[in-house]
Amino acid sequence: MLNFYLNENLQKIKANILSACSRANRNPDEIILLGVTKTIEPQIINEAINLGIFNIGESRVQEFNSKYPILDKKANLHFIGKLQTNKVKYIVDKVSLIHSVDSLNLANEINKRARMINKKVNILLQINISKEPTKNGIFVEEVDEFIKQIPNFSNLNLQGLMTIAPFVENPQENREYFKNMKKIFVDIKSKNKDNINMKYISMGMSNDYEVAIEEGANIIRIGNALFKSTK
Numbered sequence: 001m002l003n004f005y006l007n008e009n010l011q012k013i014k015a016n017i018l019s020a021c022s023r024a025n026r027n028p029d030e031i032i033l034l035g036v037t038k039t040i041e042p043q044i045i046n047e048a049i050n051l052g053i054f055n056i057g058e059s060r061v062q063e064f065n066s067k068y069p070i071l072d073k074k075a076n077l078h079f080i081g082k083l084q085t086n087k088v089k090y091i092v093d094k095v096s097l098i099h100s101v102d103s104l105n106l107a108n109e110i111n112k113r114a115r116m117i118n119k120k121v122n123i124l125l126q127i128n129i130s131k132e133p134t135k136n137g138i139f140v141e142e143v144d145e146f147i148k149q150i151p152n153f154s155n156l157n158l159q160g161l162m163t164i165a166p167f168v169e170n171p172q173e174n175r176e177y178f179k180n181m182k183k184i185f186v187d188i189k190s191k192n193k194d195n196i197n198m199k200y201i202s203m204g205m206s207n208d209y210e211v212a213i214e215e216g217a218n219i220i221r222i223g224n225a226l227f228k229s230t231k
């Protein structure tokens with residue numbers, strides 16, 4: 001069951017990553033291409049993994065869990081969707097990184113569940129950088145308070161930031177948001193606190209990943225551009 005479009009799409013994305021990196025003077029090896037696989041069949045996901053996409057992102061707990069037994073475990077599995085506190089227990093033992101931590105309450109629950117299984121769980125703080133009412137994430141003004149509490153959560157490892165930029169016709173419109181994310185990232189990194197090891201800026205999707213890379217993203221989350229057949 002070979003999907004020739006998958007490899008074709010991948011080669012196009014890789015070429016775009018290369019040119020964005022060369023425009024921004026960045027090393028393309030720093031960029032993690034996360035395949036976003038909501039609604040995609042596990043067999044197709046495994047094909048993507050075989051093509052070298054070793055980071056896979058799911059956004060619904062139930063879907064994640066039903067695919068989990070089938071997915072090739074040589075990939076890192078990320079959780080990127082809205083996470084209810086009462087569902088943390090179903091994924092905490094399976095994920096390599098949770099991108100969508102958007103409250104202290106959720107951070108507290110992940111910490112508690114992580115402690116019960118004796119694990120340190122990697123998380124990103126999701127920021128609603130554009131303040132769109134339909135988007136999850138904390139506002140920039142709330143970041144300091146969140147960061148202040150992380151040293152209390154000894155089973156968490158805060159590794160960076162995530163945002164979902166607005167859906168826009170022209171991706172250049174999101175450039176300022178991506179720039180702001182980078183600033184916040186650098187600011188937190190300079191603080192040197194316990195349980196905080198800033199490594200990742202997860203931003204940029206099918207529509208705007210090249211601009212995101214130019215502004216400092218090192219995880220781009222790609223769904224449609226990878227998995228959608230253009231035929």
Ligand SMILES: *Cc1c(COP(=O)(O)O)cnc(C)c1O
Nearest residue numbers: 036059080205206221222223224
């Ligand atoms: C669906 C989704 C993506 C991928 O979006 P595309 O436009 O298909 O690339 C990225 N991040 C999150 C959080 C998503 O839910």
